[in-house]
Amino acid sequence: MTKFRHRGPAAVLACVAAVATVAACGGNDAGGSGGGGGGGDQVAVSLITKDSTNPFFVAMQEGARAEAEKDGVDLTIGAGKEDGDEQGQVQLIENAIAGGQKGIIITPNGPGVNSAIEKARDAGLYVIALDTPPDPADTVDITFATDNFKAGELIGQWTKGQLAGKPATIALLDLFNDKVVSVDYNRDQGFLTGMGIDTKDKQKNGDEAATGNYDGGTYTIVCNEPTGGAEDGGRTAMENCLTKNPGINVVYTINEPAATGAYNALKAAGSTGALIVSVDGGCDGVKEVTDGVIGATSQQYPLKMAELGVKAIADYAADGTEPTTSPGLDFYDTGVALVTDQPVDGVESITSADASKICWG
Amino acid sequence: MATTSAPTGAAQELAKRRQTPAQRVQHVLHSYPAVSPAVILVLAVVVFTALNPNFAQPNALSLLVQQTAVVAALAIGQTLIILTAGIDLSVGAITILATMLSATLASENGLPGILCLLVGVLVGVGAGALNGLLVTRVNLPPFIVTLGTLSIFTAIALLYSGGQSIQDDELPGLLNWTGEAIRPFGPGSFYITTGVLVVALLYVVVGFALSQSAWGRHVYAVGDDPEGSRLAGIQVKRVLLSVYAAAGLIYGITAWVLIGRAGAASPNAITDANLASITAVVIGGTSLFGGRGGVLGTLLGALIVQSFASGLSLAGVDDQFRVLAIGVLVIVAVSVDQWIRKVKA
Numbered sequence: 282m283t284k285f286r287h288r289g290p291a292a293v294l295a296c297v298a299a300v301a302t303v304a305a306c307g308g309n310d311a312g313g314s315g316g317g318g319g320g321g322d323q324v325a326v327s328l329i330t331k332d333s334t335n336p337f338f339v340a341m342q343e344g345a346r347a348e349a350e351k352d353g354v355d356l357t358i359g360a361g362k363e364d365g366d367e368q369g370q371v372q373l374i375e376n377a378i379a380g381g382q383k384g385i386i387i388t389p390n391g392p393g394v395n396s397a398i399e400k401a402r403d404a405g406l407y408v409i410a411l412d413t414p415p416d417p418a419d420t421v422d423i424t425f426a427t428d429n430f431k432a433g434e435l436i437g438q439w440t441k442g443q444l445a446g447k448p449a450t451i452a453l454l455d456l457f458n459d460k461v462v463s464v465d466y467n468r469d470q471g472f473l474t475g476m477g478i479d480t481k482d483k484q485k486n487g488d489e490a491a492t493g494n495y496d497g498g499t500y501t502i503v504c505n506e507p508t509g510g511a512e513d514g515g516r517t518a519m520e521n522c523l524t525k526n527p528g529i530n531v532v533y534t535i536n537e538p539a540a541t542g543a544y545n546a547l548k549a550a551g552s553t554g555a556l557i558v559s560v561d562g563g564c565d566g567v568k569e570v571t572d573g574v575i576g577a578t579s580q581q582y583p584l585k586m587a588e589l590g591v592k593a594i595a596d597y598a599a600d601g602t603e604p605t606t607s608p609g610l611d612f613y614d615t616g617v618a619l620v621t622d623q624p625v626d627g628v629e630s631i632t633s634a635d636a637s638k639i640c641w642g
Numbered sequence: 643m644a645t646t647s648a649p650t651g652a653a654q655e656l657a658k659r660r661q662t663p664a665q666r667v668q669h670v671l672h673s674y675p676a677v678s679p680a681v682i683l684v685l686a687v688v689v690f691t692a693l694n695p696n697f698a699q700p701n702a703l704s705l706l707v708q709q710t711a712v713v714a715a716l717a718i719g720q721t722l723i724i725l726t727a728g729i730d731l732s733v734g735a736i737t738i739l740a741t742m743l744s745a746t747l748a749s750e751n752g753l754p755g756i757l758c759l760l761v762g763v764l765v766g767v768g769a770g771a772l773n774g775l776l777v778t779r780v781n782l783p784p785f786i787v788t789l790g791t792l793s794i795f796t797a798i799a800l801l802y803s804g805g806q807s808i809q810d811d812e813l814p815g816l817l818n819w820t821g822e823a824i825r826p827f828g829p830g831s832f833y834i835t836t837g838v839l840v841v842a843l844l845y846v847v848v849g850f851a852l853s854q855s856a857w858g859r860h861v862y863a864v865g866d867d868p869e870g871s872r873l874a875g876i877q878v879k880r881v882l883l884s885v886y887a888a889a890g891l892i893y894g895i896t897a898w899v900l901i902g903r904a905g906a907a908s909p910n911a912i913t914d915a916n917l918a919s920i921t922a923v924v925i926g927g928t929s930l931f932g933g934r935g936g937v938l939g940t941l942l943g944a945l946i947v948q949s950f951a952s953g954l955s956l957a958g959v960d961d962q963f964r965v966l967a968i969g970v971l972v973i974v975a976v977s978v979d980q981w982i983r984k985v986k987a
Contacts, residue, residue: 334805336806507961538807569809642806
């Protein structure tokens, strides 16, 4: 999917050898000018992602490129060095202001970029957040994102339907336990809410009662373990949970790589039949639904987020029309779909075959 | 060092008797750097078992070993380099580079598993040797060299793989063979993985080479006193180069263990490998100033770190206390090392 995947090692080495050109390797097809002055009357827009390697953000870049070409927008693509790199994003925002651009589309790496965003808006740029709303949400003009709480709620409802009243012994495999991230608690708490478990504070993982009743039966929460959102972290987390209680039959995972790791831990322990649920809807994850590794996953649409973002700024530049938030939310919901091959009554879902046609990554 | 003649032995015996208790402890610690981590590990196991008896279940202990395997393997390479008074910040980067190269060659280019594995291991050796060449030929400090190659190798790995994980169903069986479980007592019982056996074998081989071969003696000598070693006729640069290449070889093999462990080749795995490996080495009693320590201590150090993680998690204690405790252990370990050196002088 990314270009480099198919190039030989020699090409990569040659590219890296010219040390300063790593950025150029990433993709300097930013509408030709590479983000210069936004010359003429062409609308210039910057897309700034958290990093440039996560397939989720790579999908965003692809979506933005396609839309920019359609709308005749001069697109500059930039990214933080890694998830959490606020300083790198601040510089890219400042570049956009200095370049006289019309707008910025950003997946903010943290509150450290807020003041730079405010500077941009003061300078007349239209700023759209993608995927993660900043805190506070009105730091930007609007956010286009997945409703992560709903994404969690859908897999919770599905799990509840699958259990049909059986006791639930639950492992919660989260993203971090040393940082509070909205995606993390929204999915986790959404999942529990979907099961019908009282979560107490909706912005706090792990404060719910360890045992009690879900909507239909009794539950036990065995663990809240961090995975870092990667396979090895998912495996270690699941192993720790199984040591606490080998009878786990429901596994919530923050994302699909963590689900892969959890599955491998369960398989190695000889434990079969646990329901694994996740969120993301990347092509690898959807395939795992097909293969029966993951029972259900909530699919997000990063490509669409980026397309909508570029189009919104183009429209705003043309005649001042501004996008509006979805009813009842403080952001524009780009949609989420439950992907499963074992549908549950009353929970809307699509099959993995259909999801594989619209997956990303 | 050598006690060949009887009078010297007697004199040493006499000197021993005049030692204060502190000096005696110091003498033991000096002779056997693995003693203090061994004591800490035993204490940790006792305490964590008291907090939650599940900790000492055979199944939990076997998981502890599996969870330690990858960092313990990387820490072998780190030990070799630290023994020469160097440091390696590119541990994780080389491993991920080898992981992503061999996995991508398999999934995208359809090369047979054995070839992909071989390429991964050779890339590890090559990357390690590059570090070694920059240290010995360009005379750059190891810290700077590996700080640079950390970025370079990481970038190549990400560019080449597009930042994507490669799932195990796209990989030939050999590449994730290291994830297979061995159950000595039948299904449902405790198990280890073949990857753990690979790591154990690495420990035996490197431990043997360090303690029994001329090369091993040279590694210690170069780390202790490079100038003296040179005067004694040791080819210091060649030894250093061999150490960096050997470390790279170990990282290449660890990449294989990592694929089996994660069940996929992921560029986001082992993000904390550099610090984790250094931590294991330091807690294991190998001196950051070179020339003293060994892989047995490192193995114990890695096990200590993981038993704190698992033990505190089982006891329901906040994970930050593990981070705190490991920090204290690192400082204590280096203080002990300094104390040993001071009293000896």
